[in-house]
Amino acid sequence: MTDTNTYSAASEVASTITRRTRWERMKIALKKAPLTAWFGMIVIAFYLFVAVFAQWLAPHGEADNSFAAYLPWGEPGHVFGTDQIGRDVFSRLIYGAQNTIGIALATTLLSFMIGGTLGLAASIRGGWTDQILSRIVDILMAIPSLIFALMLLSVFGSTAGSLIIIIALLDSTRVFRITRSVAVNVVVMDYVEAARLRGEGLGWVMRREILPNIMPPLVAEFGLRFSFVFLTIASLSFLGVGLQPPTADWGSMVRESASLMQFVQYDLKSGLTPLLPAGAIALITVAVNYVVDWFLHMTSGLKD
Amino acid sequence: MSQTWSAGQLPTIKAWQAGARGEIVNLILQTILKRLALGVVTLFFVSLVIFSAIQFLPGDFGEAVLGQAATEETVAAFRRELGLDQPAWQRYLDWVGAVATGDFGTSFSGRASSGVDRSRPVMEMIAPRLENTLFLASITAMVAVPLALFLGITAALWRNSIYDRVVNAMTLTSISFPEFFVAYILILFSALWWGLPTLANITDGMPFWEKVHKSLLPSLTLTLVIVAHMMRMTRAAIINLLASPYIEMARLKGQSRIRVILRHALPNAWAPIATVIAFNLAYLVVGVVVVEVVFVYPGVGQLMVDAVASRDIPVVQGCALIFAATYILLNLTADIIGIVTNPRLLHPK
Numbered sequence: 249m250t251d252t253n254t255y256s257a258a259s260e261v262a263s264t265i266t267r268r269t270r271w272e273r274m275k276i277a278l279k280k281a282p283l284t285a286w287f288g289m290i291v292i293a294f295y296l297f298v299a300v301f302a303q304w305l306a307p308h309g310e311a312d313n314s315f316a317a318y319l320p321w322g323e324p325g326h327v328f329g330t331d332q333i334g335r336d337v338f339s340r341l342i343y344g345a346q347n348t349i350g351i352a353l354a355t356t357l358l359s360f361m362i363g364g365t366l367g368l369a370a371s372i373r374g375g376w377t378d379q380i381l382s383r384i385v386d387i388l389m390a391i392p393s394l395i396f397a398l399m400l401l402s403v404f405g406s407t408a409g410s411l412i413i414i415i416a417l418l419d420s421t422r423v424f425r426i427t428r429s430v431a432v433n434v435v436v437m438d439y440v441e442a443a444r445l446r447g448e449g450l451g452w453v454m455r456r457e458i459l460p461n462i463m464p465p466l467v468a469e470f471g472l473r474f475s476f477v478f479l480t481i482a483s484l485s486f487l488g489v490g491l492q493p494p495t496a497d498w499g500s501m502v503r504e505s506a507s508l509m510q511f512v513q514y515d516l517k518s519g520l521t522p523l524l525p526a527g528a529i530a531l532i533t534v535a536v537n538y539v540v541d542w543f544l545h546m547t548s549g550l551k552d
Numbered sequence: 553m554s555q556t557w558s559a560g561q562l563p564t565i566k567a568w569q570a571g572a573r574g575e576i577v578n579l580i581l582q583t584i585l586k587r588l589a590l591g592v593v594t595l596f597f598v599s600l601v602i603f604s605a606i607q608f609l610p611g612d613f614g615e616a617v618l619g620q621a622a623t624e625e626t627v628a629a630f631r632r633e634l635g636l637d638q639p640a641w642q643r644y645l646d647w648v649g650a651v652a653t654g655d656f657g658t659s660f661s662g663r664a665s666s667g668v669d670r671s672r673p674v675m676e677m678i679a680p681r682l683e684n685t686l687f688l689a690s691i692t693a694m695v696a697v698p699l700a701l702f703l704g705i706t707a708a709l710w711r712n713s714i715y716d717r718v719v720n721a722m723t724l725t726s727i728s729f730p731e732f733f734v735a736y737i738l739i740l741f742s743a744l745w746w747g748l749p750t751l752a753n754i755t756d757g758m759p760f761w762e763k764v765h766k767s768l769l770p771s772l773t774l775t776l777v778i779v780a781h782m783m784r785m786t787r788a789a790i791i792n793l794l795a796s797p798y799i800e801m802a803r804l805k806g807q808s809r810i811r812v813i814l815r816h817a818l819p820n821a822w823a824p825i826a827t828v829i830a831f832n833l834a835y836l837v838v839g840v841v842v843v844e845v846v847f848v849y850p851g852v853g854q855l856m857v858d859a860v861a862s863r864d865i866p867v868v869q870g871c872a873l874i875f876a877a878t879y880i881l882l883n884l885t886a887d888i889i890g891i892v893t894n895p896r897l898l899h900p901k
Contacts, residue, residue, distance in 0.1 A: 284721070387597040390883075392838040395856070395875045402860040402868045403605050479730050483842050486732055487857045502732055506846075509739055523740070526733040533728035541724065 281542060288538035295345060295532050302346040306339040310496050328524060331504060341524060343496040349532075351412060351491070352478040358416035359477070360470060363423025368454045370424070371431035382428070385421045393418045397484060406489050411481065419477055426469050430462045437461075464547040471540035475533040482529050498525035583891050591884045598876045599651075602869055603644050656870035660863070674870040678852060682874065684754060685844075685851035689836035691764060692771040692778075697829060700779045704786025704825075709813055711791060720787075723780035731839075735773045735846040742769060754850065770847045774840065778832040785828035789821040823890030830886030834879045 268276075281289075298305060328337040370378040388396075397414055404410045434440065435458065443457045484490035485499025493500065505522040638646075650657065656674035707716045726734070754763045790813060793799060802816045841853030848854075852871055859867035 387594060387601065390594045390598050390880050391601065391872070391876045392834070392879050394841060395838060395872050398841075398856060398860045399602065399605055399868050399872045402863050402865065405863075475728060482730055483732070486730075486842060487845055487860075489857070489860050502736070506736070509736060509743070519740070519743070522736055523733070526730065526736055530729045530733045533730070534725055537724055537728040 277546060284538040285542035288535040288542070291531060291535035292539065295349060295535075298342055299345045299349045302342045306336075306342040308336040308339040310335075310340065310343040310494065328521065331501075331521075337501075337505075337521060337524070340496040340501060341498075341528060344498045344501060344525060345528070347491065347495055348478070348481065348485075348498050348529075351408060352474060352481055355412045355416045355419065355477045355481070356470065356474045358412060359419040359473065360423055360466075362416065363420030364427050364466070365454075366420070367424040367427025368431055368458060369450065371428045371435050372450060372453055372458070374435075378428075381424070385424050388418070388421045389425075394480065394483065397480065398487075398489065401484070401489050406484075406492055408491060408495075411484070411490060415477060415480055419473060419480075423469065423473065426465065427462070430465050431458055434458050434461045464543075468540050468544045468547070471536050471543070475536040475540075478529070478533060478536075498529050501525040502529075580891060584888050587884060587887050587891070591880055595877060595880055598880070599648060599873060600644070602872050602876065603647055605865065605869060605872075651873065656873075657866040659859075659867050660865060674866050677855060677867060678870055678874065681850060681852045681855045684849065685837060685840060685853065687763065688767055688771060688774070688840065688849065688851060689833070691767065692774045692836055693833055695771070696775045696779050696832070697782070699775070700782035700829075701786055701825070703779065703783040705790065705813065705818070707783065707787045708790035708794075708817075709809060711787075716787075719783070723784055726776055726780045727784075729777075731773060731777055731842045732846050734776050735769075735843055738769055738773055739846075767849070770840075770843050770849050773843050773846075774836060778835060782825075782828050782832050786821070786825050789824040790817045793817045793820050819893065822893040826889040826893070827883075827886045830882040830889075834882040837878045838875045 328341070331337055331340070366381055370381045396418055400414045401410065404414070440453060440457050443453055448457075481490055482497075482499035482502075485497045486503050488500070488503060490499055491497040502522050502525050505525075508521050509519055511519050647657075654675055656678070658673050659677060703719055707719050710716055754766050758766075794817060799812060799816055802812050807816075837852075840849075840851060841857060843849070844851045844853040845857060852874065856868060856871040856875075858864075859871065
């Protein structure tokens with residue numbers, strides 16, 4: 249009597265299904281990513297590379313004005329010519345990546361630290377803490393943020409430090425709202441109650457019980473806030489009240505070269521100079537938005 | 553057993569219906585009044601925040617405004633004029649009282665160390681600028697709002713079609729562009745091919761159509777920026793509803809897709825759509841700063857940027873208060889539209 253049927257229910261039950269590792273899951277997700285998301289990720293990686301290695305990539309110094317003013321494109325050593333006081337536009341574009349991305353990133357991180365912590369605290373504590381914080385945020389959000397930023401900058405003056413703090417504070421109101429709104433759904437869960445009854449403190453409940461469960465919307469929000477902060481800082485610099493010269497910054501580079509635009513009929517290339525920094529800003533915000541769009545689509549579980 | 557109504561019963565039914573309607577109107581009125589009260593309270597706190605701005609200035613800003621050579625008497629007179637010798641609450645009440653009568657104080661610029669005061673009242677500076685900003689905002693809104701609604705509804709109607717995808721990708725791209733990028737690209741096109749005026753330096757006496765002609769490029773820029781946002785929200789608000797059972801019911805009844813969207817989905821989507829339209833109208837007044845600077849359009853935004861650069865606090869305060877009030881007012885209007893058009897409030901069970 250030969251037993252050809254080796255199947256046994258016991259072994260089926262005993263064999264555990266191993267969960268894919270984080271790396272494997274990421275690879276599968278990346279394989280399914282749409283073209284726009286790939287485009288976005290490549291652009292972001294490129295920008296980060298340029299920002300980190302700006303010192304080695306740039307052919308000339310950030311504020312090195314030892315060249316003739318308004319050299320045309322393609323001049324030896326100056327791919328995109330020089331600006332109104334003889335600084336190499338290409339080098340300033342590269343340094344601009346470092347300054348603008350660095351400040352925007354610092355601002356977004358700060359605003360998430362403030363807004364995220366307060367939002368979590370408000371949702372866990374509830375009651376008066378929640379009421380007071382929410383009402384303060386309501387009032388701050390009733391003032392349009394660019395206008396508020398302009399007003400505060402006129403009082404405190406435009407330095408990189410005050411720029412970061414002011415915009416982070418204004419932006420943290422929005423972070424507070426989203427953190428609170430997703431966290432209140434998690435706070436009522438039994439495991440949070442259990443942690444509280446064990447006697448865990450506010451910090452533990454925030455970090456270990458709630459934060460891991462609200463990560464996806466917060467990560468998406470981080471991308472959106474980053475591109476929003478990036479645009480705000482660029483706009484303020486463009487208006488002349490953001491980063492001050494000689495710091496290379498894309499927003500102020502657009503403003504400084506804007507007058508070249510009127511000669512576009514006579515010299516197309518020089519006329520395009522203001523579009524270089526403006527395009528650099530546009531490209532990274534588009535890239536971030538594409539990636540966030542994909543991420544939101546992936547985590548929302550919508551399958552259409 | 554069929555129920556029949558006698559003639560005598562009819563008036564009672566009518567009275568009952570009228571009573572119910574009265575109750576509904578009452579309910580809506582109550583909600584609206586609550587929102588109005590909330591708006592007033594918000595405005596009060598916002599004015600408090602804006603007023604406090606001047607408190608944070610470093611102690612001796614009199615010298616900064618009047619110049620190094622200012623005599624002590626001039627500085628003292630200047631401080632007295634600002635009321636810095638009075639307690640803060642007194643100053644706040646004076647300021648609010650003056651603002652309520654349209655007096656925003658006088659500008660810091662035009663004051664000299666010698667005590668000669670050539671400064672102008674803030675209101676005189678803001679009023680003509682505000683008119684220009686509202687002009688630009690209204691001609692933009694007249695084009696942008698219907699266009700966005702049309703694109704949003706058609707994209708929801710033919711969702712997941714090529715048309716939908718193209719419109720979606722285009723709007724996502726144009727949302728993420730900074731305004732000055734859009735503006736400079738338009739200027740580039742205009743300089744090369746279109747021949748539209750790239751300088752929107754309109755003046756008071758200009759005939760209407762010349763004003764419109766000069767404001768074409770700024771208004772086109774603003775349209776591109778806000779249509780994307782409004783269109784995406786309209787599409788999302790409608791598609792959100794399409795999964796609900798009552799829409800499925802309408803579809804199973806065999807109604808056409810257009811009718812399902814226009815008659816069944818749209819009435820429930822008005823509240824989010826009104827919110828996003830109000831938000832974008834507010835943006836047209838508040839967020840035009842960059843566009844005004846690009847096209848040298850003489851609006852409030854540019855006035856405010858100039859005032860910030862020269863740290864002319866009274867002008868900044870005045871502009872900020874006007875902007876904030878506009879913002880709150882428009883959001884309030886959206887809330888009220890949301891309440892009034894809410895079918896659940898209009899037809900309670």
